[in-house]
Amino acid sequence: MRRREGDGCPVAGALQVVGDKWTLLIVRDLARAPRRTTELIAALHPISSRTLVGRLRDMEHDALVARRDYGGSPPHVEYALTERGRLLLPMLDSLRQLGLALGCNECEDRRAHLGDYCDACPHKGERERPPAASTRQRDDSIVLL
Numbered sequence: 001m002r003r004r005e006g007d008g009c010p011v012a013g014a015l016q017v018v019g020d021k022w023t024l025l026i027v028r029d030l031a032r033a034p035r036r037t038t039e040l041i042a043a044l045h046p047i048s049s050r051t052l053v054g055r056l057r058d059m060e061h062d063a064l065v066a067r068r069d070y071g072g073s074p075p076h077v078e079y080a081l082t083e084r085g086r087l088l089l090p091m092l093d094s095l096r097q098l099g100l101a102l103g104c105n106e107c108e109d110r111r112a113h114l115g116d117y118c119d120a121c122p123h124k125g126e127r128e129r130p131p132a133a134s135t136r137q138r139d140d141s142i143v144l145l
Contacts, residue, residue, distance in 0.1 A: 017062050018088070022047060022055045024095065027081065027088050030065065034080035064088070 018024060022044070029035060029043045037056070041049055056079055059065045064085035070076040098104075107117055117124045 017064070018091075019055065019058060022051060023059060023064075024088065024092055026052075026055060026059065026079075027064070027085060028092055030079060030081045030085070031089060031092070034068065034078040036076070036078055040079070059085070 025044055025047075026040065029040055035043075037049075037052065040056075041047060041052055044052065056065060056067070060067055060079075062084075063082055065079045066082050068078045068080065070078070111117055
């Protein structure tokens, strides 16, 4: 993320670090445990891999996440929140509370759509049900040309 010259306001400075919605969603998904890039892509659908890698690089530059390269083939890289990144967790919880109060999204909507709750959800420990079946009809017909 391109940084603008600050005006000395802490709110403006914090907003430059937070960046966009993806930053806070990445923080949400890293709050419980370190994650691999592929796990983050799956959890943050529809984020593109290019956007995710860019945000992770910016977050690493801002000391919000630490990148751990375990090497190997295929490469094994994990991202974890730093102590500085954990400073965003109270804000994340406040946004969750605000979202609930405003009725922006319901946890059950996510569960019905994706088959589980997000890691930050207080319902996460409840009995999980299998993902909702796709509404798309399967076509088993064979076409010969």
